[in-house]
Amino acid sequence: MRFLHTADLHIGKRVNEFSMLEDQEYILRRILEIADREQVDGVLIAGDVYDKQIPPAEAVRLFDWFLTKLNSRGLPVFVISGNHDSVERLSFGARIMGESGVHLTQSYEGTLSPVRLEDEYGPLNLWLLPFLKPAMVKRFFPEQEIETYQDALSAVIGGMELDTSQRNLLVAHQFVTGTVLSGSEEAAEVFVGGVENVDASVFEPFDYVALGHIHRAQAAGAEHIRYSGTPLKYSFSEIGHSKSVTIVELKEKGELQIRQEPLTPLRQMRELRGRYEDLVLRKNYQGTALEDYLHVILTDENDIPDVIGRLRSIYPNIMKIDYDNARTRASQALMQETAEKEQSPMELLAAFFLQQNQQELSGAQRDCARELMEQVRKGEGVE
Ligand SMILES: [Mn+2]
Incomplete structure (x- = not known):
């Protein structure tokens, strides 16, 4: 069975105040052409369909058009929510649409069941996992300690009734440790967060994992665990990337073919x-x-x-x-010098205070601040 894997469409996104809608429509048309040419059996969209929880009307209209085009070809579509989407809004009508081959993820309620597909090699279970945070998962596993994303994903995947003698494909939207960040704002957030990492090993039981979240196409820890990347560049930090969709073919259990089909945008x-x-x-x-x-x-x-x-x-x-x-080079050098100079918390506070109030910290203020810092350092509560 052959799938087209894409993710992070971010429909409705504005980049530096420019609407990307026309570029997005153009690239979705190219994706339809690839789906036709490659004669795929289904399309996987691994989250961040929209850029915002409440997407603008024209973004909803464009995605509706895309789903309709896929559906009119008789192509099943498998869509999950990303961290930019609202899972409830995205899954509106999911049960009804599922019967027409438009499979939308629903919010996680403690159990998951796969979409069961079948081809000449036997059954293939397709699992749709919405973007998950520890807080969304915790209440379903009262016996387990769930603090990190890693805990959350391990619990959820551990709770799935996986028949590993059959083929299993997972669509997910998470940040897998060791992936190369694109340097875009979104990735920077992820990097700073740090705690969002999950280890690729949690995805081990699956024959293919179609990931979204990281904007650069790449394998994540193993060849069969992959980010398709965005279909378009959404940041100048991505100008060196080449964009594509991933075509994955699952034949007999254990037999996998993966390829990237390049995408050329309307505007570079x-x-x-x-x-x-x-x-x-x-x-x-x-x-x-x-x-x-x-x-x-x-x-x-x-x-x-x-x-x-x-x-x-x-x-x-x-x-x-x-x-x-x-x-500009001189001012950059100066900024770097300031950044490199190590400052104590007191020096930082004094500089900040001066900047805010146009006057120096008084002796009494210094003493008070020193005392507070000492309390914080000792781990005492500050009231
Ligand atoms: Mn994301």
Whole structure:
């Protein structure tokens, strides 16, 4: 059985104030073409369908269109919620739609049952796991200690009635330890959080795990545990990525074929670097992809008035402008120096206080702060 695996559509997302809706519709059309060409038996969407819990109307309309297109081809779709989605809203009508082959995850209520599929190699159990946090899982496992994401996932997967003599495919939206972050804002959040990690070993019993959450396509700990990545670039930190969907074929138990099919967007996201007078020279820009989403880095020494307005008359989709010159390099060096200088909590507080109040901490304030810090350090409660 052959599946197309994608994730993190983030429909309705705005990037640097630009709506991505037209780009998203374009890329969903490319995905439909790939589904047709590859003659897949189903489509897996591993969470973050929308960018927001309450998505804008036009985002809902676009996803409705996509589901309808897949359904009209007789293609079953398997959709789970990500951390950006509201599982309740996404699963509206799930039981009714499931009968038409649109399988939407529902919020976790202590048990899971798979969608049972069948091909010439026998049964294939397809499990849909909504994005899970420890707090969503805890009450169903009163005997177990569930503090971390790892605990939560282990409990939930441990509680599934898996027949490992059959083929099992899981769709999930979690952060697996050891994956390469994209550097996008979302990934940065994940990184700072740290506690969200789950070890790939919890997914061991499955023949394939279709993951969402990390925007860069990659295997996570084992070849059969994979992130498809986003179909589009959503941050300048992703300009080096190439985007794709993953095609996975499960034959006999243990026999797996995985491939990535590249996706080309309507507009690329790229950096453009140079002096203003060169960037506005017709012979330099003529015939280039002027509609691309650009991060322009100007190397001029002096600021150019209304530069974004002037450049946008040639490059309409400039998202961001920065200068790289002697001045910006000097201020960057200074910032780095400050960041590198190690400061004590008292020094940090004094600097913050000065910044907020335009006056230095008094002796009495210092004493009070010192005492509080000492209490905190000793682990005494502060009231
Ligand atoms: Mn996510």
